[in-house]
Amino acid sequence: MSGISGSGLPELKLYNTLTRAKEGFVPLDAGLVRMYVCGPTVYDHAHIGNARPVIVFDLLYRLLRHFYGAEHVKYVRNITDVDDKINARAVTEFPGLDLNEAISRVTAKTEAQFHDDLEALGVLHPDVEPRATEHIGQMRELIERLVASGNAYVAEDHVLFSVPSMPDYGQLSRRPLDDMIAGARVDVAPYKKDAMDFVLWKPSKPGEPGWSSPAGIAVPGRPGWHIECSAMSWAHLGETFDIHGGGIDLVFPHHENEVAQSRCAFHSGIMANVWMHNGFLQVEGEKMSKSLGNFITINQLLADWPGQVLRLNMLKSHYRQPIDWTVKGLEESAKTLEQWFDASAPDAYPRPAPAVLEALADDLNTPKAIAEMHGLKDHAGKKALAGTLAFLGFEAGPLREWTAARTPTLDVDAATVEARIAERIEARRNRDWAASDRIRDELLALGVALKDNKDGTTTWEPKR
RNA sequence: GGCCACGUGGCGGAGUGGUUACGCAGCGGACUGCAAAUCCGCGUACGGGGGUUCGAUUCCCUCCGUGGCCUCCA
Structure with missing residues (x-):
């Protein structure tokens, strides 16, 4: 360039x-x-x-x-x-x-x-x-x-x-x-x-x-x-x-x-x-002021969101533009960060992606930099994505902890879930779709989401 | 009142005098027994009105709207 x-x-x-x-x-x-x-x-x-x-x-x-x-x-x-x-x-x-x-x-x-x-x-x-x-x-x-x-x-x-x-x-x-x-x-x-x-x-x-x-x-x-x-x-x-x-x-x-x-x-x-x-x-479209009751401290936000999410949410807008601080925006930022961390691969020599640096060098164009980061999610960019996240001050740890803590605790233990999954695999083997779907629905009602993988195995995770 | 920003598709948000980023949501497809997850694809937007130009979302004028500053608020 x-x-x-x-x-x-x-x-x-x-x-x-x-x-x-x-x-x-x-x-x-x-x-x-x-x-x-x-x-x-x-x-x-x-x-x-x-x-x-x-x-x-x-x-x-x-x-x-x-x-x-x-x-x-x-x-x-x-x-x-x-x-x-x-x-x-x-x-x-x-x-x-x-x-x-x-x-x-x-x-x-x-x-x-x-x-x-x-x-x-x-x-x-x-x-x-x-x-x-x-x-x-x-x-x-x-x-x-x-x-x-x-x-x-x-x-x-x-x-x-x-x-x-x-x-x-x-x-x-x-x-x-x-x-x-x-x-x-x-x-x-x-x-x-x-x-x-x-x-x-x-x-x-x-x-x-x-x-x-x-x-x-x-x-x-x-x-x-x-x-x-x-x-x-x-x-x-x-x-x-x-x-x-x-x-x-x-x-x-x-x-x-x-x-x-x-x-x-x-x-x-x-x-x-x-x-x-x-x-x-601004906050939810309104000027932030004590009289409006929408005066939010960093400390209050940190009770509900990891600092990482606040950080990304702040950088989604160019620094000279006005920014409207919303819960919807925070949800989106959290989702984006999770996607990035899922897609990134640690690198022994972490460094920011050149395209990201170029965007930032242009008067801190963070929205452009973020767009470039989305382009790093494919295989070729995974290491560069990790390096970029580190360069920008994003760490996976606090976000992972927060995601785990945010997931509702389940009333069932893993052994029970595994037993029911085994039961369902058996039902599927017998092409008993009614039984299979019933088990899946029951587990979902308990907050357990199933994934049938390509290799024939079934894994589960707490429903988001 | 004076001065200064900003107004982009359902939402968020870059950018540009002509080939229209990116994300979220949505829709379609692949995959699946059906789903979920994932992957692929699609949506042709730039506040209103004038003007300049071969051509404007991009430049100029004006109007409307939002916000900021005008002595202690980042």
Whole structure:
């Protein structure tokens, strides 16, 4: 195919939100491809919508490792463990405790749950999983730089980013400043010089988590929402890096503001070369929301489905497309996985099928990749199918266990079934079809499905 | 209101300026005493209306519908 380069690998193309175009991927340094993805704010169980970026960028991570070598890729996915929502949660969940103690319990518990969820989903651990609270020093440093360069100012113990100080603010979300100011519908805090200015640092109330403040502010404070990602990506990937990912909802304001902070702090024209955003998820045709009662956590789904099935179900749609999360879709995904595992043959040297790699290299075209996998079910493709399943993070074990557990327990023991099968074989030998069919029907009523094989034997399995 | 996506056969879901992926379901056939399982085959779709073009599902305009963002939601 024309897409295959001299290395034997297809050209990797990724859609870049910054340019609104699919582009050939060229790393800043092929010796170390660097990717940052916005991880969760740990205040509550992750919901199925949170699982989408984690799975999508896990796939990209696997692909990058395949292309550049595992030791030449650095993937950073953060944990945001300082946030107003965490504080609010801590108060309601542990009302008797000291706030800071309550907060650490909330974050520790939520983070552990998140990790359990991801393991079930077959998601690889990123190379670094930094926490916001461990990077307060870098946040202060960034803020000091922004104040020094005139991109930020102090007001009433807050530090605010001055949006008008950055002439080309808004490139990522393509929102000209004029439009935003005209459409602003938010209450503007009185200490803001401009309605669009956003908080880099804010004072802590008594009892709240607080750190010594930058920019000469006397009272303790805590970071605003966006600064933590600028600090953590800087600390672990440098001033500029290759790929920055997250959900489409983060384009504005979160990523736009990250770009503003990092570019102004480093006097740089670019923060990350490629910005990738996954589409939203709906549940049974409706927007997922707590008020509609269709808010589903990963944890809840894992009670009924193996993580493997959730993973495939997520990848059935292209990552930039909206996805409608349905039980019907999950059933179909489970069936597909079972077919694949049934058809695959272990290989001593597992590797993904070239056609699958080519599909994935084209901006992670997972539906195309899945179609290619269906074509591997015949004899010639069985080993490639096994290699592809492994590459994509699918394991047979959990699915098999789930299938077995899902099969209703039978009221009859194997010996009885075998005896009745023997009885039926005898009846068939005598061409007594009435007796044969009666035995088959009786066993079926007990949940036992018979199969008459070509070689004359009869085998059975629990009815699905 | 502003900005931005999306709308493909019964369902899910790619893709393409002209030879119409793939899966599920359905139907037909093979196999079977009959079934089941399996295998083989079949279904000619691109929201409405204009336009560009020899030709549009694919490009442009418009309308309708769904969804997202517009300061802390992936």
